[in-house]
Amino acid sequence: MKLKPFSIATAACLLLWSQFILADGPQATPTIEQLWEIIQSQQAEIEALKKKQQETAQQAADADEKAEAAVVAVEEVDTKTAGVASWVDKTTIGGYGELHYNNFEGEDNEIDLHRFVLFFGHEFTDSIRFFSEFEIEHGVAGDDKNGEVEVEQAYVEFDLSENMRAKGGVFLMPVGILNETHEPGTFYGVERNDVENIIIPSTWWEGGAALSGYFANGISWDLAISSGLEMPTTGKNAFRVRSGRQKVSEATANDLSYTGRLKYTGVPGLELAGTVNYQSNATQSNNDGLNEGILYETHAIYNRGPFGLRALYARWNFNGSAVSAAGADDQYGWYIEPSYKPWEKVGLYTRYEKLDGARDQDQFEQWEIGANFWPHPDVVLKADYRDRSVDSNSSGADDVKAFDLGIGYQF
Amino acid sequence: MLTGRDDLLAICRSLVQPTGLVALVLLLVLPFHALAEGPYQTREAFLEEIFSGKPPSPEVIWLRGEVKETTAEILGHAYPGIRVRYWGVDNRTAWVLEEIGKTQPITVGLVVNDNGIESIRVLAFRESRGWEVRYAFFTDQFPGIKLTDERKLDRHIDGISGATLSVRALKKLSRLALYLHQQTVQENDSSQ
Numbered sequence: 001m002k003l004k005p006f007s008i009a010t011a012a013c014l015l016l017w018s019q020f021i022l023a024d025g026p027q028a029t030p031t032i033e034q035l036w037e038i039i040q041s042q043q044a045e046i047e048a049l050k051k052k053q054q055e056t057a058q059q060a061a062d063a064d065e066k067a068e069a070a071v072v073a074v075e076e077v078d079t080k081t082a083g084v085a086s087w088v089d090k091t092t093i094g095g096y097g098e099l100h101y102n103n104f105e106g107e108d109n110e111i112d113l114h115r116f117v118l119f120f121g122h123e124f125t126d127s128i129r130f131f132s133e134f135e136i137e138h139g140v141a142g143d144d145k146n147g148e149v150e151v152e153q154a155y156v157e158f159d160l161s162e163n164m165r166a167k168g169g170v171f172l173m174p175v176g177i178l179n180e181t182h183e184p185g186t187f188y189g190v191e192r193n194d195v196e197n198i199i200i201p202s203t204w205w206e207g208g209a210a211l212s213g214y215f216a217n218g219i220s221w222d223l224a225i226s227s228g229l230e231m232p233t234t235g236k237n238a239f240r241v242r243s244g245r246q247k248v249s250e251a252t253a254n255d256l257s258y259t260g261r262l263k264y265t266g267v268p269g270l271e272l273a274g275t276v277n278y279q280s281n282a283t284q285s286n287n288d289g290l291n292e293g294i295l296y297e298t299h300a301i302y303n304r305g306p307f308g309l310r311a312l313y314a315r316w317n318f319n320g321s322a323v324s325a326a327g328a329d330d331q332y333g334w335y336i337e338p339s340y341k342p343w344e345k346v347g348l349y350t351r352y353e354k355l356d357g358a359r360d361q362d363q364f365e366q367w368e369i370g371a372n373f374w375p376h377p378d379v380v381l382k383a384d385y386r387d388r389s390v391d392s393n394s395s396g397a398d399d400v401k402a403f404d405l406g407i408g409y410q411f
Numbered sequence: 412m413l414t415g416r417d418d419l420l421a422i423c424r425s426l427v428q429p430t431g432l433v434a435l436v437l438l439l440v441l442p443f444h445a446l447a448e449g450p451y452q453t454r455e456a457f458l459e460e461i462f463s464g465k466p467p468s469p470e471v472i473w474l475r476g477e478v479k480e481t482t483a484e485i486l487g488h489a490y491p492g493i494r495v496r497y498w499g500v501d502n503r504t505a506w507v508l509e510e511i512g513k514t515q516p517i518t519v520g521l522v523v524n525d526n527g528i529e530s531i532r533v534l535a536f537r538e539s540r541g542w543e544v545r546y547a548f549f550t551d552q553f554p555g556i557k558l559t560d561e562r563k564l565d566r567h568i569d570g571i572s573g574a575t576l577s578v579r580a581l582k583k584l585s586r587l588a589l590y591l592h593q594q595t596v597q598e599n600d601s602s603q
Binding site: 071074092094119121123126129131157162167177180181185186214216217218220258265266267268269271276278280292294301303304305317319330377 | 416417419420423424451493494511513514515535537539540542543546547548549552567568569570571572573575579
């Protein structure tokens with residue numbers, strides 16, 4: 001119920017008057033004029049109070065507006081400090097690393113800071129970005145040192161449409177499981193599997209340009225034109241694919257390399273992929289007995305609940321008189337790796353590998369069994385045991401039995 | 412020697428020789444003529460769609476005390492702000508949140524209805540890999556998911572090989588939206 005100012009004033013007057021009478025006894029009745037004066041006085045007081053109330057409300061609204069403006073300013077400062085609109089926000093840093101301990105049966109044991117990697121990325125616009133990966137291998141690099149300092153990725157990527165991207169620069173070749181995704185917590189085993197070391201020379205990067213497309217049904221494709229391999233044809237590493245990586249270091253580019261990949265990931269947990277890489281001249285020079293090479297690779301990954309399975313097959317074919325004479329014109333390898341996670345933080349696996357590479361020590365079969373423990377999603381502790389039987393024992397090609405421990409991280 | 416190896420090499424040779432350098436130049440030049448702009452869907456368009464063309468005025472949740480701590484616990488880092496905007500009608504709220512996958516922020520629109528995820532949509536994806544999280548074959552796993560008492564998702568989400576970090580980012584944002592939705596419900600209950 002709302003009271004009109006006049007009613008309030010009248011009531012106030014009557015109350016005042018009655019109290020006056022009670023306190024001081026009977027008084028003369030006020031005249032109409034006196035009552036009118038009292039009412040006018042009360043009305044003025046009410047008007048003043050109303051005005052003051054309006055001013056207070058306005059002040060409160062002003063204060064709210066100022067508070068909102070201050071919050072927005074704080075958020076903007078936060079944003080700029082974190083850098084959404086600034087250079088700082090558009091530049092990202094990350095990294096990963098892994099330390100390995102290898103306990104070999106009958107050989108010297110080894111502890112090695114195998115990889116220390118830093119990522120640097122920058123977003124120029126919503127559709128143009130830069131990404132790089134800088135790596136130190138084996139702890140220390142330099143003359144007569146084991147390690148290397150490498151720039152494994154440094155490319156600019158462009159969104160051409162919602163479903164197509166292009167990139168130019170130094171990038172990882174779109175082949176295999178580990179070559180593009182190899183943070184330690186993403187795979188089992190202290191050391192990476194050997195097929196993706198000896199047959200697919202991971203980490204394998206080249207300089208060039210690439211185009212990628214995606215479809216809503218989970219099919220994607222990649223095409224790349226890049227620098228090629230420069231494989232040795234003599235010496236202890238003759239025809240070894242891994243020794244052919246030029247690492248985009250003043251790389252000879254007389255003969256380019258062409259890569260195509262088709263991938264299906266349309267069912268969560270499933271990946272099916274196949275890659276073909278064509279080396280127009282695997283030595284970058286003529287008349288040396290090794291000409292073209294072609295790699296075809298296919299793999300499957302399936303993770304369902306606690307169960308996982310990875311399988312990969314890769315094969316190189318080369319032509320040329322020298323490579324055929326050496327019996328290295330056909331090099332292949334495959335592996336299968338079932339795994340099981342009894343708990344969220346623990347995974348168990350076993351892996352069988354079969355390889356036929358260029359060198360005697362690259363021709364073997366191997367069993368491996370081990371476990372990963374993730375105390376944090378970005379930190380992993382690993383342990384495994386491997387048992388390798390080479391096809392034919394010779395100098396430098398011995399059976400291997402080893403127990404490995406590792407710790408890895410990413411951020 | 413493998414049967415057909417020379418044929419395969421001949422096919423490759425014929426495919427690449429006439430096109431090699433020309434294709435390389437095209438790939439490098441193409442981006443400057445056909446750049447995509449902006450996100451897949453703007454925040455405004457997302458809200459228009461979610462609220463059938465009549466999005467309500469935004470409201471905010473202040474990140475202080477336990478809410479701030481829990482938000483940081485879910486994300487694994489502090490939320491980059493002092494409040495979170497949301498849009499709500501009855502017991503249905505919409506959120507536009509961001510989280511970095513590997514190196515770049517992924518912008519995600521989420522709708523929570525009656526304490527369960529109604530829908531999740533990637534509005535902008537800037538990572539080089541993990542694009543699969545944009546598509547329905549992945550996001551269709553989320554509707555109906557709720558938060559457990561331990562503030563985990565109550566159902567397993569199958570990941571995508573090579574997109575571990577993008578998948579993790581979307582799972583975190585789902586947990587965050589569900590948690591913040593609970594706070595809006597509690598605030599409404601206490602103000603009534």
